[in-house]
Amino acid sequence: MKNKYSIFSLVKNAFSYHENWEKAWKDPVPKKEYEVIIIGGGGHGLATAYYLAKKHNMKNIAVVEKGWIGGGNTGRNTTIIRSNYLWDASAGLYDHALKIWEGLSQELNYNVMFSQRGVMNLAHNLQDVRDLKRRTHANRLNGIDAVYLNTEEVKKFCPIINTSQDIRYPVLGGTLQRRAGTARHDAVAWGYARGADEMGVDIIQNCEVKGIKRNGDTVEGIETTKGFIKTKKIGVVAAGHSSVIANMAGLRLPLESKPLQALVSEPVKPIIDTVVMSNAVHAYVSQSDKGELVIGAGTDDYVSYSQKGSHDIVEGTLNAILELYPIFSRMRMLRQWGGIVDICPDASPILSKTSVKGLYFNCGWGTGGFKATPGSGDLFAHTIANDEPHKLNAAFNINRFVSGDLVDEHGAAAVAH
Amino acid sequence: MFVIDCPYCGEREQSEFKAGGEAHIVRPKQPTELSDDQWAEYLFMRKNIKGIQFERWVHIHGCRKWFNVVRDTSNDVIKAVYKMGEKPPTN
Numbered sequence: 001m002k003n004k005y006s007i008f009s010l011v012k013n014a015f016s017y018h019e020n021w022e023k024a025w026k027d028p029v030p031k032k033e034y035e036v037i038i039i040g041g042g043g044h045g046l047a048t049a050y051y052l053a054k055k056h057n058m059k060n061i062a063v064v065e066k067g068w069i070g071g072g073n074t075g076r077n078t079t080i081i082r083s084n085y086l087w088d089a090s091a092g093l094y095d096h097a098l099k100i101w102e103g104l105s106q107e108l109n110y111n112v113m114f115s116q117r118g119v120m121n122l123a124h125n126l127q128d129v130r131d132l133k134r135r136t137h138a139n140r141l142n143g144i145d146a147v148y149l150n151t152e153e154v155k156k157f158c159p160i161i162n163t164s165q166d167i168r169y170p171v172l173g174g175t176l177q178r179r180a181g182t183a184r185h186d187a188v189a190w191g192y193a194r195g196a197d198e199m200g201v202d203i204i205q206n207c208e209v210k211g212i213k214r215n216g217d218t219v220e221g222i223e224t225t226k227g228f229i230k231t232k233k234i235g236v237v238a239a240g241h242s243s244v245i246a247n248m249a250g251l252r253l254p255l256e257s258k259p260l261q262a263l264v265s266e267p268v269k270p271i272i273d274t275v276v277m278s279n280a281v282h283a284y285v286s287q288s289d290k291g292e293l294v295i296g297a298g299t300d301d302y303v304s305y306s307q308k309g310s311h312d313i314v315e316g317t318l319n320a321i322l323e324l325y326p327i328f329s330r331m332r333m334l335r336q337w338g339g340i341v342d343i344c345p346d347a348s349p350i351l352s353k354t355s356v357k358g359l360y361f362n363c364g365w366g367t368g369g370f371k372a373t374p375g376s377g378d379l380f381a382h383t384i385a386n387d388e389p390h391k392l393n394a395a396f397n398i399n400r401f402v403s404g405d406l407v408d409e410h411g412a413a414a415v416a417h
Numbered sequence: 418m419f420v421i422d423c424p425y426c427g428e429r430e431q432s433e434f435k436a437g438g439e440a441h442i443v444r445p446k447q448p449t450e451l452s453d454d455q456w457a458e459y460l461f462m463r464k465n466i467k468g469i470q471f472e473r474w475v476h477i478h479g480c481r482k483w484f485n486v487v488r489d490t491s492n493d494v495i496k497a498v499y500k501m502g503e504k505p506p507t508n
Contacts, residue, residue, distance in 0.1 A: 253465070255465050256438070256465055301436045302488075306491065
């Protein structure tokens with residue numbers, strides 16, 4: 001049992017200059033065999049291991065990670081959390097996650113800094129207005145909080161937005177989900193890692209998967225840089241590298257991996273206390289607790305695993321940001337980076353069994369996976385443990401690309417993909 | 418960001434081009450006889466290679482012609498460029 005984090009443990013450890021905190025997770029040597037192996041130690045993978053141990057009573061679980069935990073897209077996103085998706089299947093999936101977010105810090109005894117500061121999506125033309133109103137109605141029918149705001153209400157909610165009608169793409173209105181917001185992305189990975197480790201999950205870092213051993217239609221184990229590990233069930237949560245792992249198992253996926261960029265500014269005093277996203281001009285911005293503006297850019301249109309994006313993508317985003325927020329014109333950008341996102345043709349994820357027995361994939365989250373972390377882990381754990389999907393992720397099976405029953409969130413979600 | 422050597426215009430910034438995805442996916446000759454699995458394979462399944470990829474590009478802000486590129490997707494280094502209808506380089 002780990003020591004509980006509290007004000008008392010903080011005071012107690014202050015007396016020893018914070019040098020005697022117990023390790024949040026161990027650094028184990030891989031065992032010869034596990035009941036389940038999760039490939040990928042990002043937020044989704046760690047959450048999957050956590051819920052497998054917690055809700056499905058599995059004892060012998062490993063998470064193998066090529067680098068360090070949370071070093072991939074978990075540490076590279078813009079931390080936005082919302083559930084205002086159009087289609088019923090997506091609304092169910094993302095709102096399931098949002099409900100878990102609301103109690104996550106308490107559950108994990110780890111402050112994930114979940115802040116329900118609201119997410120506002122802007123409309124810049126008449127079609128945007130119609131789409132956003134339709135989505136607001138769809139959200140409310142699904143029990144998700146959503147309101148439509150006119151231009152004055154947008155200005156009142158976020159006064160620094162330029163609502164002048166003579167800009168290139170004037171703000172005609174917007175939607176607001178008040179339960180939405182942001183969280184500290186690293187803390188999510190660390191909190192789940194600590195929780196999983198406490199229940200006996202082996203988190204094996206610096207361990208790259210080199211091959212998947214199959215015997216006919218079942219899996220037998222994985223080849224890694226730390227040797228062969230036997231298992232009957234493998235959950236692949238490898239984000240941008242999902243196709244690479246699928247190839248090892250002789251499977252094909254409907255994915256394309258592309259660079260997605262983000263950037264942060266120098267830290268300034270509080271200026272924007274919500275998250276504002278604009279689909280049409282592709283600009284979204286929030287402010288971190290450190291004071292940096294966190295700005296998300298778009299994806300490049302070519303396949304790449306280089307974790308770098310094109311400069312013109314960043315330039316386009318900053319043009320849009322400056323038109324909407326002239327007040328930021330003198331801000332200097334501090335850091336820019338890219339992550340590799342795996343995008344499905346219908347811009348919805350895959351949480352599914354495959355044609356290989358014991359091989360499960362959780363991928364295709366594209367540009368918006370962070371928000372789903374707790375829900376994705378919970379539902380993927382259910383799918384692995386029962387060899388059957390939960391009703392909330394049944395629609396996100398891999399066979400939808402054969403049956404044609406797609407969950408087409410391209411443009412229907414609140415932000416462009 | 419990288420430079421692409423358009424076979425018609427010469428070297429230009431990548432931002433002048435649009436990516437057209439995996440090359441050499443052949444449209445089924447007899448679509449009516451395809452099973453759902455075969456359609457899914459043609460329409461949606463992709464190699465999505467980390468490494469040497471054969472892909473299509475169009476010089477959308479230039480000559481507007483399509484052509485093929487061989488690129489290493491792990492570091493964006495272009496190995497070869499060849500016109501539509503030409504055989505892909507083998508080495």
